[in-house]
Amino acid sequence: MTSGVIEIEGLRKTFHSLRRGRRVAVDGFDLLVEAGQVHGFLGPNGSGKTTTLRALLGLVRADDGRMRVLGASAPEQLPQVAGRVGAIVESPQFYGNFTAYRTLRLLALAGGVPVGRVDEVLAQVGLADRSHERVKGYSLGMKQRLAVASALLKRPELLILDEPANGLDPAGIREMRDLVRGLAADGVTVLVSSHILAEIQLICDHVTIISRGRRVAAGPVTEVLAGFDRHECLVRADDLTRAEELLTAAGMAVTGHVDHLVVGEVADPATVSRTLGEQGVWVRELTPMRPDLESVFLELTGTPASPAVPRQVDGSTPHHDPAVGRQIDLDDFRGVTS
Numbered sequence: 001m002t003s004g005v006i007e008i009e010g011l012r013k014t015f016h017s018l019r020r021g022r023r024v025a026v027d028g029f030d031l032l033v034e035a036g037q038v039h040g041f042l043g044p045n046g047s048g049k050t051t052t053l054r055a056l057l058g059l060v061r062a063d064d065g066r067m068r069v070l071g072a073s074a075p076e077q078l079p080q081v082a083g084r085v086g087a088i089v090e091s092p093q094f095y096g097n098f099t100a101y102r103t104l105r106l107l108a109l110a111g112g113v114p115v116g117r118v119d120e121v122l123a124q125v126g127l128a129d130r131s132h133e134r135v136k137g138y139s140l141g142m143k144q145r146l147a148v149a150s151a152l153l154k155r156p157e158l159l160i161l162d163e164p165a166n167g168l169d170p171a172g173i174r175e176m177r178d179l180v181r182g183l184a185a186d187g188v189t190v191l192v193s194s195h196i197l198a199e200i201q202l203i204c205d206h207v208t209i210i211s212r213g214r215r216v217a218a219g220p221v222t223e224v225l226a227g228f229d230r231h232e233c234l235v236r237a238d239d240l241t242r243a244e245e246l247l248t249a250a251g252m253a254v255t256g257h258v259d260h261l262v263v264g265e266v267a268d269p270a271t272v273s274r275t276l277g278e279q280g281v282w283v284r285e286l287t288p289m290r291p292d293l294e295s296v297f298l299e300l301t302g303t304p305a306s307p308a309v310p311r312q313v314d315g316s317t318p319h320h321d322p323a324v325g326r327q328i329d330l331d332d333f334r335g336v337t338s
């Protein structure tokens with residue numbers, strides 16, 4: 001196995017419950033995150049992202065598989081590296097009556113971090129101006145940034161964020177994006193799980209896509225996308241019916257739509273305009289269609305990636321485990337299993 005900041009090989013986890021029966025959450029999953037990457041962990045609702053992260057952090061016991069974090073075998077040796085890892089798994093809970101400053105100060109004292117670090121992380125996440133307000137008055141985005149601030153107290157080399165953009169409005173999503181980019185620029189390796197593909201495409205350089213507990217794609221975002229490039233072109237012309245006939249007669253794979261054509265495997269778009277122009281059909285638009293993560297995700301997982309339409313890949317209703325909805329205290333790493 002190549003050495004990485006996070007290495008997961010053959011992870012398996014099945015949940016058993018009387019009410020819901022047996023549910024395979026993660027089914028032989030592999031993940032490799034290397035130093036310096038901003039790595040997107042993508043998958044539809046219920047595909048196994050949170051279970052994977054919980055297993056990695058020792059919050060749920062894996063049935064099988066090998067996992068390493070910063071070279072330490074997980075979860076057994078996690079305490080050795082816990083000070084170098086920041087992790088937020090789903091929405092963290094804070095005391096509403098405390099200010100952000102007080103919250104972080106307490107966490108710093110509890111974690112043996114110099115209190116001077118509190119102002120630094122508050123500035124880093126853009127909360128310095130509001131740090132003396134009570135957390136209960138914070139927006140969700142501000143609470144998310146406070147969570148990231150708490151995870152940054154120990155200057156982690158690795159930051160794991162589970163769905164950091166969940167529930168945020170566009171401005172909050174942009175703030176979170178800028179924050180993650182800034183951390184990456186400072187050399188922090190970041191693993192971000194999400195089903196908001198446009199976000200992942202904007203901030204991540206590498207991606208692993210999970211579907212039904214299995215890895216279905218992994219690699220640099222550009223390479224994963226290139227693997228799905230069918231060199232299609234969108235064509236609009238003054239006589240669409242005639243254009244379709246001419247391009248088909250020229251041996252091109254053409255799909256007709258109401259107001260445009262899609263022509264497949266076009267090595268050089270000039271062949272399209274030449275074929276049509278020579279017959280007096282004038283091209284109004286000729287646009288190469290590049291795959292985006294959204295289309296690749298849809299093709300790989302068979303699931304539309306709309307945050308507005310949560311859909312479990314296994315057809316069940318989304319699972320909400322109260323134990324998941326909290327920030328992981330790094331001390332929790334010690335011997336926690338389930």
Ligand SMILES: Nc1ncnc2c1ncn2[C@@H]1O[C@H](COP(=O)(O)OP(=O)(O)OP(=O)(O)O)[C@@H](O)[C@H]1O
Binds near residue numbers: 317
């Ligand atoms: N504690 C649990 N008990 C029983 N089933 C569970 C438990 N946790 C997760 N599951 C099931 O395991 C599967 C994977 O869930 P998981 O939460 O890991 O997916 P996810 O990709 O993080 O989804 P989401 O994007 O909705 O958070 C789902 O079918 C889920 O219902």
